Amino acid sequence: MEFTSFLFYLFAAVMLFSALRVITARNPVHAVLFLVLAFFNAAGLWLLLQAEFLAIALIMVYVGAVMVLFLFVVMMLDINIERIRLGFWRHLPLGAAVGGIMVIEMAAVLTGPYFGLDNFPAQLADAAATAEGSNTKALARSLFTGYVYPFELASVILLVAIIAAVMLTLRERKDTKGMRPADQIAIKRSDRVRLVKMASVTDSNASNLAATLDTATDAKGGASQ
């Protein structure tokens, strides 16, 4: 056995095992970590196929960004795994039977002679040609020339996802207290100070006047908010 075949089987076996553990692990954090392992092995398989750009993108984007975020979310949410699994054993026989039949049926078709590499000479030649040069360059060329329309469409889909996420989660609270600097600067003298015309002070109403002035200042102070 060649060394590359050995590597292929190694990566494939670890990937299958970790993919299985993703759905069987009891602890959601473990499940996410197994998913990271699965991605790493998939990246290894891509490297074996000389698709180095995809392999690096997978590690940087998925492992580096997406899965770390995922791990964050899983750690912050208190997921009750027991409650999710409620009824698991009750529904298992039916689910397993349907799934099993589907797997057998699909295997009956897919294990036939249809998907051998010999069936795709044109694609093989393409792949070989791409593997010769830098496949980052080849991918970029096709993305920005022939496939520019689907590329733009994908970006619109991402934009819709952003808009939808903001729309569904952004809540403006109406009871928060905060300062609005723009409003504070734009305030005019006439907004705050009110000149009150009053009768001249005599001894008898002096105490009344003091009280009036006090309330007037309070009202102005309150009006600034």
Added chain:
Amino acid sequence: MLNNFVVPDFYPLAPEILLLSMSFVILLADLVLGKTQRWVAFALSIITLLGCAALTVMTADGQTALTMSNLFVDDLLSDFLKLMAYLSVIMVLVYGRQYLVVRGLDKGEFYLLVLFATLGMMVMISAASLLTLYLGLELMSLSLYALVAIDRDSKRATEAAMKYFVLGALASGLLLYGMSMVYGATGNLNIADISQVLYQGQADKTVLVFGLVFIVAGIAFKLGVVPFHMWIPDVYHGAPTVVTMLIGTAPKFAAFAMILRLLVYALFAVVAEWQQMLLIMAVLSIALGNLAAIAQKNIKRMLAYSAISHMGFMLLGLTSGVIGKEVDPFTAINAYSSSLYYTLAYVLMSLGSFGMVLLLSRAGHEAEELDDFKGLNQRSPWFAGMMLIFMLSMAGIPFFIGFFAKFAVLTAAIKAGHLYVAIGAVMFSLVGAFYYLRVVKLMYFDAAEDKTPLLARTSFRILLSLNGIAVAAFGLFPDAVMSLCTAVLLHSL
């Protein structure tokens, strides 16, 4: 494709480009618009759609133009379906305006998502490759999932959105898996190339049929036909009525285009196989839709089950294109245009019926129970008459558009030798007439419990009346619409 790249012709794409740029304008305008200026977003959306319609008419020259490296096609069919889609989206916006305002849902995002959903439909309608078809479908679906949840404080709407999202994602997965199998069998993603390869008999049929099963399942999920219909009643019921109306109308045109491009254009080589699958689903949908609708007390749920049965009829037309081994273009065009005619008729009736539900609802009152229609004749004889037209047309009673649509589909089915299927379909339509006529009975023969006057804007009233009159008038001249559908398909197939 790689080394001899020429800048593509953007002219056929003009409507899409206009819609996308205007969406950005609305997105930015929404930042500066206050709560009292939401009508600007509404007006801009309507203007955008009208502009797109103008551009679509300008680019419609009856020729089939491929552009963007053969990923985009502009033919008469796509122009026709796009115009219909704009029309129904405009009607949804006008009907839904007041409903949104009184519930505080008329956010700028609503109009944006509606426009993006429309863009998704346009991309689907004009797809010349499995890749663009799928991306258009995702763009449309993603916008619709978010729209269902737009009333985020409503538990029912959130649940509906979740169901729609999970099942929709599953359906997309099935479709994508099927497409990958077709790619595996033919080595092509381009629809014209796939049919070329299949025509030359180079592809392996086993793999192709294997992929076909998944594609048909994915389409059936999106269309909501039995046995992939479970999400329809819950989503129709849970979503705000405006969104229900949107889901129930314009996407049907996109779905029709998807079926036509995927099954009729690309996979015509396995027509015998997919006709059988569609036939089974059509019969089951017509049966289950009509039977289950009888038990409904909620008019949105009733219209949901009725949608399932109507989609069954639409599929029935598509199963009648090819008889035996011989492919007769005339029969095929006839059958597919009867199906297109049915889609058109259904969308018109559906817009009207949901429009009536919106007409009766007001602040704090949804008017989605059948009992809300009690004694409508005393409250507004004119609109009771409109609802009468919609219900009779949906039931397939003669001299409304619904009758001629059913007639065209059944004629095609009988010509294709599905005599017993046609008889069964008629029987179940008779069963279905019960629940449509029950609404009529409630409106005319029961006393009104709720005597609140109808508070709709003039634009709403005029458009709804026009909608009703169109359903009646197209019934008087059925041949005009039918020959239009035939001509469109004749120039595109």
